Amino acid sequence: QVNLLESGGGSVQPGGSLRLSCRASEGTLEPYAVGWFRQAPGKEREGVSCIGVFPHTYHEDSVKGRFTIFRNSAKNLVYLQMNNLTSEDTAVYYCATGRCWPNWATGAPFAIWGRGTQVTVSS
Numbered sequence: 001q002v003n004l005l006e007s008g009g010g011s012v013q014p015g016g017s018l019r020l021s022c023r024a025s026e027g028t029l030e031p032y033a034v035g036w037f038r039q040a041p042g043k044e045r046e047g048v049s050c051i052g053v054f055p056h057t058y059h060e061d062s063v064k065g066r067f068t069i070f071r072n073s074a075k076n077l078v079y080l081q082m083n084n085l086t087s088e089d090t091a092v093y094y095c096a097t098g099r100c101w102p103n104w105a106t107g108a109p110f111a112i113w114g115r116g117t118q119v120t121v122s123s
Contacts, residue, residue, distance in 0.1 A: 002024050002025055002026055002027055002097075002112055003024070003025040003112075003114070004022055004023070004024055004025070004095050004096065004097065004112055004113060004114035005022070005023050005024075005025060005114055005115075006020060006021065006022050006093060006094065006095050006114045006115070006116060006117040007020070007021045007023075007117060008020040008021050008117060009093060009117030009118045009119045010118075010119070010120070011120045011121075011122065012085055012119075012120070012121055013121070013122070013123055014085060014086055014087060014121055014122075014123055015084055015085065016085050016121070017081070017082060017083045017084075017085065018082050018085065018119060019079055019080070019081050019082070020036065020079065020080040020082065020093055020095075020117060020119075021077050021078070021079055022034060022036070022077065022078045022079075022080075022095030022114065023075075023076060023077050023078075024076065024097075028076055029071070029076055029077075029078055029097065030053070030071075030073060030076075031053065032053070032097040032098065032099075033050060033051060033052045033053060033097070033098055033099045033100040033104075033109075034050070034051055034069075034071075034078040034095055034096070034097055035047060035048075035049070035050040035051075035095065035096050035097075035098060035100070035104055035107070035110055036048040036049045036050070036069060036080045036093060036094070036095050037093070037094045037095075037096060037107060038089075038091035038092065038093045038094070038119075039091055039092050039094070039116075040090060040091040040092075043091075045094075045107060046060060046105065047060055047104055047105025047106065047107065048060050048063055048067065048080070048093070049063065049067055049068075049069040049080060050069070050100040050104045050105075051069045051070065051071060051078060051100070052099075052100040055070075055071060056100070057069050057070075058100055058104060058105075060105060062088070063082075063089075066082065066083050066084045066085075067080060067081065067082050067083070068080075068081040068083075069081075078095065080093070080095075082119070085119075085121045086121060087121050087122060088121075089119060089121050090119060090120050090121050090122070091119060092116040092117065092118050092119075093116060093117055093118075093119055094113055094114050094115075094116045095113075095114050096110035096111075096112060096113045096114070097110060097111065097112045098110030098111055098112075
């Protein structure tokens, strides 16, 4: 069973930046699309960004222009670079492998999920 491991979460002030990493416990992420999702307290999980195999990228509207998703193939990692963070970005962030199909943001096309990493944006 392949596990996904997120890292890079933490606490940051509004306007700050964080880079989250997603790696597989074994094997490579290259054949898979990788999505980043988040869930804030009392809210439903939402899709944040998705990177396909080729690799086209997709972003949820509220993070466009602030978040970037990209691969480091040499390190077998997928990153989520988050800039200009606001309190609305506070959530547990998860990565998952699957497909960036049109319904990617629902999470339905993703089968393997990490345990998440906490991001807190607060002054």
